[in-house]
Amino acid sequence: MTHTHDPIGSYTEWDPLKEVVVGRVDGAAWPDWNLVDRVTVSDATRAEVLGLRGHWRRYPRAVIERAAACLDALLAILAGEGVRVHRPDHFAFEAPYETPYWRVANGFCAANPRDVILPVGTTFLECPMAHRGRYFETFPYRRILKSLMARGALWLSAPKPELRDELYDTAYAYPEGLPEEVDDDWSVVDPDALRFVTTEAEPVFDAADFVRCGRDIFGQRSQITNQAGIDWLRRFLEPTYRLHLIPTRCAGAYHIDTTFVPLAPGKALVSPNFVDVDRLPPALKRWDILPAPKPRATPIELAGWMSDWISINVLSLDEKRIIVERDQEDLIAALRDWGFEPIPCPFKYHYPFLGGFHCATLDVHREGTLEDYT
Numbered sequence: 291m292t293h294t295h296d297p298i299g300s301y302t303e304w305d306p307l308k309e310v311v312v313g314r315v316d317g318a319a320w321p322d323w324n325l326v327d328r329v330t331v332s333d334a335t336r337a338e339v340l341g342l343r344g345h346w347r348r349y350p351r352a353v354i355e356r357a358a359a360c361l362d363a364l365l366a367i368l369a370g371e372g373v374r375v376h377r378p379d380h381f382a383f384e385a386p387y388e389t390p391y392w393r394v395a396n397g398f399c400a401a402n403p404r405d406v407i408l409p410v411g412t413t414f415l416e417c418p419m420a421h422r423g424r425y426f427e428t429f430p431y432r433r434i435l436k437s438l439m440a441r442g443a444l445w446l447s448a449p450k451p452e453l454r455d456e457l458y459d460t461a462y463a464y465p466e467g468l469p470e471e472v473d474d475d476w477s478v479v480d481p482d483a484l485r486f487v488t489t490e491a492e493p494v495f496d497a498a499d500f501v502r503c504g505r506d507i508f509g510q511r512s513q514i515t516n517q518a519g520i521d522w523l524r525r526f527l528e529p530t531y532r533l534h535l536i537p538t539r540c541a542g543a544y545h546i547d548t549t550f551v552p553l554a555p556g557k558a559l560v561s562p563n564f565v566d567v568d569r570l571p572p573a574l575k576r577w578d579i580l581p582a583p584k585p586r587a588t589p590i591e592l593a594g595w596m597s598d599w600i601s602i603n604v605l606s607l608d609e610k611r612i613i614v615e616r617d618q619e620d621l622i623a624a625l626r627d628w629g630f631e632p633i634p635c636p637f638k639y640h641y642p643f644l645g646g647f648h649c650a651t652l653d654v655h656r657e658g659t660l661e662d663y664t
Contacts, residue, residue, distance in 0.1 A: 297655055297657075298442065298654055298655050299443070300409055301656070302502055303553075303606055303653075306656060307606070307656050308374065308655045308656065309373065309655035311651065311652040313377075313401040313402055313403050314358075314378055318354060318399030318400075318401060319384040319399065320349060326422075326514060349399075353639075360636055360638070360640045367613060376654065378434065379433055381429060383400075391454045391455075392422055392454070392455075394423050396423065397426060398424050399643055400430040400431070402643065402644065402650055403651065404650070405424075405498045405645070407435075407652055409653050410507075412444060413443070416445075417495055418449055418450060418494050420488050428447075438654065448526075449492070451493070452492060458487055458489065459486075464542070472585060472587075472599075474563075476563040479540075481539055481569065486512065486516070487513055488516040493522040498544075499512055499546050501546060501551070505530070505660060505661070506531070506664055507533050507534070509535055512546075530660075540563070540597070545649070548564070548597050548600055548646075551602050553604075553606060553612065554606075557577065558574070560580065560581055561599040562582065563599065582599070583620040585601035585621070588615075588638040590638055590641050590642060600645075603646025607633070611631045611632075611633055612625060613632075614647075615638055622634060
């Protein structure tokens, strides 16, 4: 392969964004409702989602078209800022597939590259996801990954998991009686008492359970990131990087980017429901922790199990400018008060594909060097 001299790599979530991958929603299939999904939501949410799904496998055309229009709006902003954009290839997500150990009716989509690939400096790491329906989700990005490798990137994959039945705790049940709504009292939840459906049978983790702040990377234990996965990633990152865990109060925790969102050196946005600021890692003791305002609910069809805290799933263009969902007027006002420059963009119709701005993008290049922000 011929190496080019275009710069690549990123070390933070806020350095000036120059090149990015943006997902696509065409060809999306409703994720096979398998071992993970069925037990990681409350009974009420489960009934809502199953009722919305009905008996179809593909997303309805109108749902896809509305989400594609949101992506077009995001692409227009990025183009206006001179950000170079890559898009994943089309993929047959509605097709069934199997391994020697299990079979699923279909895959999901290529809407959320941040879920499947973790950028760490000039390394792009394919992550060992716990969801069987997402087993081949990196494939639409292979052309992009090959081109990055040709430019000097290190393209790696964590150990591909088997996802046998023993990875999933068959006795697990979602703990009913815990807070569900934003207005509930979440302080009653003890993060140490939460249990998750994934066991420690093998390392599994999603890229979106981790965010980058120079030499410090923050993550969480969740329904799809187990301790074995965290241990593997920590050993992979050391000694250049330090991995810290943020305890969550969300029993259905999936990804950290609705919980803890770094915005600039020493400043991070948090969901006051999911995070107890008194229990943040010592590495954050000198940071300004900004509790996000209550999200404005956006009840969108087929987004039944999305947290309202998708409101803080934002994308930073640099230390000041942040792309925010247009309807989240309270968050926009708060960001202005904190000295940022929010850029409103319609994106709520992307939520049925389980992602906001951060999920729907993947940094290829942000200007900046590896620094210590603690």
